Amino acid sequence: MHRQIAGKLTGPVTKWIVLVGAIVLVGIMAPLNGKLIDVQNNEASSWLPQSAESTKVVEQLTGTVDPNDIPTLLVYHRDSGLTTADLAAMDEDAKEIEQIKGVTAQGAFSPNEAKALIASGAKVPPLLSDDDKVAFVAFTFNFGKNGWQDIPDAADKVRELSKIDGVDVHLAGFGGQASDASEAFEGIDTNLIFITLLVVIVILLFTYRSPVLWVLPIISAGFSYMISGGVVYLLAKYADLTVNGQSQSILGILVIGAGTDYALLLIARYREELRRHEDRHEAMAFALHRAAPAILASAATVVIGMLCLVFADLNSTAGLGPVLAVGVGVTFLIMVT
Structure with a gap:
């Protein structure tokens, strides 16, 4: 200088x-x-x-699929097989999940709902394993561009309301992964x-x-x-x-x-x-x-x-x-x- x-x-x-x-x-x-x-x-x-091919796919889907959508699964497991009461409880969980801020208007789908849709001729996954030990409730989060910051709180609410005695419940899919990653880096x-x-x-x-x-x-x-x-x-x-x-x-x-x-x-x-x-x-x-x-x-x-x-x-x-x-x-x- x-x-x-x-x-x-x-x-x-x-x-x-x-x-x-x-x-x-x-x-x-x-x-x-x-x-x-x-x-x-x-x-x-x-x-x-x-x-990368995956990047190009995201760019191509941007016009038809909201890139801020976070597909999420709530996984239920009972070693002895899920009971009718368990499946009914999942129906109630799905209704409560739909009320959580950030869950899209498509709502949450439980195994019983999927079964009814299949019976009507719709082509949807059954959301229940063949041995009745594992079932899913499927829904989608969308917080806009604030997904990384907002998803941990919503995920905690889902985990809190989805407790069933004797059933192991885990948040999975992209929503579970994003929530865990956000909390780890918080x-x-x-x-x-x-x-x-x-x-x-x-x-x-x-x-x-x-x-x-x-x-x-x-x-x-x-x-x-x-x-x-x-x-x-x-x-x-x-x-x-x-x-x-x-x-x-x-x-x-x-x-x-x-x-x-x-x-x-x-x-x-x-x-x-x-x-x-x-x-x-x-x-x-x-x-x-x-x-x-x-x-x-x-x-x-x-x-x-x-x-x-x-x-x-x-x-x-x-x-x-x-x-x-x-x-x-x-x-x-x-x-x-």
Whole structure:
């Protein structure tokens, strides 16, 4: 970084202007960062190659089949065979399931209903095994684009109302899979960030041996994460960037890790310059002037490497590159200012 630019950024007055500007930017971007989950695309097609046959099938069916439909099965099993009372209880379960928000207007079909339809000549599956040990209630969830967030609550309601003494009941089909996956990944980005922060704080305490100095890199990393998340949200909403739960989780970890690394380089140089200059602003100006090129080279290398992922065949990986590149770029700007 040019000596005069570094001097202006670290001046007695301009340093506060830069800080206020960063706080204002965080205030604008933080709400957008909180909405990042709203623009996530966790559908199967977002994880598959664009050239995959399954992806092409989804695209062809989009005009005739709602891509947000989630076919779901409620599986009942009794070792000794399901009784007439069990089948009647399934009829009642089907009626209650139809009242759950998110279940489509087609309703829920029980084995008795399927049997009646078959008797009338309709070609539908019987929903009851030949040995009467296993039966299904079939229905479809549709929460629009919010399926990933909304299906766990609806699945819990289905599990709660479908209890029959002596009968094993399991939620299956795409609905059961989506519910289990959503619950497994619920809060994973927050947990990963907190764990990463804890590890980084411990490292900084050992490195700086100061109860206060570690706070500055952590705050700067927090600023970087909020701003980069807001930028990614805008790109996902208006530039068709693919963002999923995986990329959002990795973004937070990368920003904290890269930001801490850049802070270590800059603060180490600043400590050296304090031995040569009595004025702390002058020391920081020289530190920034000498450390910024190395930090820029490091950040640019990572950004270019991440952007290479754009050429990946997997949609999820191709979208991951720009997301992480934005995170590293924003982190560099925050750490050197």
